[in-house]
Amino acid sequence: MPRIVVDVMPKPEILDPQGKAIVGALPRLGFTAFSSVRQGKRFELTVDGEVTEEILAQARNAAETLLSNPVIEDVVNVEVVEA
Amino acid sequence: MPRIVVDVMPKPEILDPQGKAIVGALPRLGFTAFSSVRQGKRFELTVDGEVTEEILAQARNAAETLLSNPVIEDVVNVEVVEA
Amino acid sequence: MTETSAGSITETKKFNIDTVENAAKTPDTELPWAELGLKQNEFDEVVTVLGRRPTGAELAMYSVMWSEHCSYKSSKNHLRQFGEKVTDEMKKDMLVGIGENAGVTNLGDGWAVTFKIESHNSPSFVEPYQGAATGIGGIVRDIISMGARPVAVMDPLRFGAIDHPDTARVMHGAVAGIGGYGNSLGLPNIGGEMVFDSVYQGNPLVNALAVGVMRHEDIRLANASGKGNKVVLFGARTGGDGIGGASVLASESFDDTKPSKRPAVQVGDPFAEKVLIECCLELFKGSLVEGIQDLGAAGISCATSELASNGDGGMEVELTSVLLRDPTLTPGEILMSESQERMMAVVTPENVAAFEAVMDKWAVEYSWLGEVTDTGRLIITWEGEVIVDVDPRTVAHDGPVYDRPYARPEWQDAVQADAFTGSVQDAGRPSAPADLAAAVTELISSPNMCSKSWITKQYDRYVGGNTAMAFPDDAGVVRVDEETGLGVALATDANGRYTYLDPYHGAQLALAEAYRNVATSGAVPMAVSDCLNFGSPEDPAVMWQLAEAIRGLSDACMVLGIPVTGGNVSLYNQTGTTPIHPSPVVAVLGKLDDVARRTPSGWREDGQAIYLLGTTAAELDGSEWSNMRGHLGGLPPKVDLAAERALGEILINASRDGMVDSAHDLSEGGLAAALVESALRYGVGARIALQDVLDRDGVDLFTALFSETQGRAVVAVPRSEEIRFTDMCTARGFAHTRIGVVDAEGGTLEINGVETLSLEALREAHEATLPKYFG
């Protein structure tokens, strides 16, 4: 079944405490290559049947209204993935 | 600066309480096209300079050890994104 | 130095730096003072004070520090009364009074307690979770900066109508935010308030209180003394938080690139704050800081100018040393930023290494900004060039003060003349037993009187192991000393409807209730903190409400003999031209020599005698009953502070001498609410007969149950103590009536003249309301 992936990230100017905690932990484990980390969310919406334009529009709309908080987050990606 | 994106999703057989709550809320907002939703995490790791094979290997390694818990989660994607 | 973020920010930035030298040479440069919120007269004052035009950075500092929020320019003239109407007796236990980050009260045995209440109203409307979370974060930093270990928080809340579509958003977010932040700090939540009223629809009130304890020798003040001592900024990095409007600092814009976006809201990092708490306590323990100040509103502007002006009067700071989260910040923006989880301290050169060791242990980032001087000037440089050169007092203390016009609004008379009794809404007042039973059930399931456990179960009440009482008792009680059982009790109260009907007495009623709540727990009231939530001070009617409330509160504090030790004013709480009800939230702190003696609010022992203390008048105006019927008019219940004091003494003595096993004061919802709450507390009912009360006070059963006459409480007295207890009341001339007995068997609340109420049904009704609306 096809899925629509929605990626949501904290806005760049907004503090991301989670990313901050991770970037602090990485070097302690020997992962020294990364200068910053930000943690966002990935949603996978399953569609029964074909992904029409209308359904994709629904997904975009849901991404902006329910799946993200526009005050602090950006929807960075909405795309269809075949299973 | 280039970033490495790491996507982590709850294992398919694991109940996802957040996804469940979302799939319950969607139809109330008129989004009726989706039969299930799962919520995972998206990490963006920033690299100062070029993403070498070694750095990508570090990212894969970090994804498996720190960024995900293999008991409940799968790393579904590790890829380089140019800014 | 610990680098938790490797972001390289060392690259020299190319701003059009507006130096003091440049300002002197270019007196006619246009400055965006109006966009920054200054009035013409205020800007002129800045120019007079400096003897030249301000630099961009100076303008940033003055504009934030002279804002209503930081300068109290509209309320200062009235707030003075809190400092003036105090007796020596009231000052006896006050170790630190108004003017510092929070007041400090002596508890004896070398212990001291500090507490303060603050608002985070408008951020909590924009983004409820983060707004409420950072509200907790901010008030906790005030407590740390006094040298105390924070030990508990409270959260008085006021939201719009319970059934309005937007209320759920605010409710879910704010409660989760308070819990998310407070729980992560390991601070038990020991109380608060929840009121729904459509006047708060566009302007919810999210107030937060924190309390901390310390040994006397650990008290720290916000001052920078000792020439040559080092100034350090530590905690989170500085980002563009809270400076939305500051991008108008055109004179500072980038040469080459545009500044990145500034955050619309601040995001809290409770983990960073928890680490900051432990790290500060370790600094205090090692006596490693001379002075310390939290960073809240007005950020570095506030911290540097307050530290400097409270100390030897001088400081020099290099602003490029500030660690940044966003490298595009201009100097003015850095000065104004309200990024959370930061502190500033003054450290002697000898202690620098030890200070750094504590920072490294807790992996807290820090940077040395400069040092204390004796020049009386606050000098801030950017790569060595002077961009600020001011007398810090002019920034921190000598802001504008306004005597804003105020006047009793014309509508006040009409509102006060519109009594509930006999009004349209009063039609069909219940009197039959079945109707009275239904009325009681309706009352205790109404939005304001229903159980708040939907909220409180999202808060950790156990962490720390010192919580002796919390929800749903009248006051929160925390143990301070494990060996002696010494502890403190706290309650916060406000009644916007009473205050709307009569601001002077309404504010006094808030104090009286908080005082009564604390005494009911068995604690001796000692100190007051207040958060004055009002509309726009530029509206003479609102200004009158504010002036009257402050006058009422300060007068009442004199009579009750407890001083105001600190607080906060939140103005402009209105939607369009419609202000919220005036809402002075009053917190009272009391002391218990041994928290084992605290009095809970519920019945437990079968056969104990139940007494009603105080007399009942027909006072339904502004009551929950009239509110349920959609009426607001008339005059609030009478204030009798002497009676409150007498009642308090009875409750405190009774607790100390073991004469009562439970006590619950009467407030919103009157006797009906108090009886149901006393029964539901432990699921133990009672048989009640009110005939003696009706005969003595000349009221009917409905009035006896629903009137909100003040100065009353219900207590349960063990049989063996009855004579001693009634003798005490008689000796003090305080009205007391035996109204029934505790019934641990029946599972019901029986009130003569009211159809029997099953506790199960009452609980169901009481607890169903919030889940019904909020899931």
Added chain:
Amino acid sequence: MTELPLIGEATAAGAGAERSLAGAKIGVVTFPGTLDDRDAVRAVRLAGATPVALWHADTTLGDVDAVVIPGGFSYGDYLRAGAIARFAPLMSRIIDAANSDAKLPVLGICNGFQILTESHMLPGSMIKNDQLKFMCRDQLLRVENNTTSWTGDYAAGQEITVPLKNQDGQYIADEKTLDALEAEGRVVFRYVGFNPNGSRRDIAGIANAAGNVVGLMPHPEHAVEAGFGPEIGSDTEGLGFFTSVLNKIVGDNK
């Protein structure tokens, strides 16, 4: 006069404690973000043992006879509860000592339990409570196994009330693991009457095969002192965890 102890600063055993018991040293670990370490220290002290503060960055365990990993939000719980704490230097020592022949008793409470699962010392994992909210309540538990290092003072099947407070408390594991846990008697505590977070098979706590490592979501250290514990039932029913391990230590040393 008592000084306000810093987090993790352990005070010596109460004066009334028996000498042999007070000789037992129980370590209490503090990570950045740990919250209930002072409570755990108090519980150890009230049980009669000597609490020893352990710091996450320490590289030795000293001579402690048992270790408690208390609750809180280590590293803010930002990535996953316990995910970052598990990599602390001290955790490697704890893992080694627990798996050594000496079988050091280790108790993980709430965040401590999450750290134990993230470290794979205990199977399964915790996800968000099914109602997605932080929940604080007095919780009834059944002690299913009283043969572990931490439950010897309870009767098998005994029901106790201790506070529960968490956001990520839903215990999950695959069916095979759950069946194995049941078969081996390693389900140590089960929720009774009400499952507060949706945990599989009402599991509140589990043990490793040897029974020296125990983890649970509810908080026994908040039920050790009259007047400060749960309101329903007795308020000191958590003290048994700490007296159990003490008796075990003293018994082993005889």
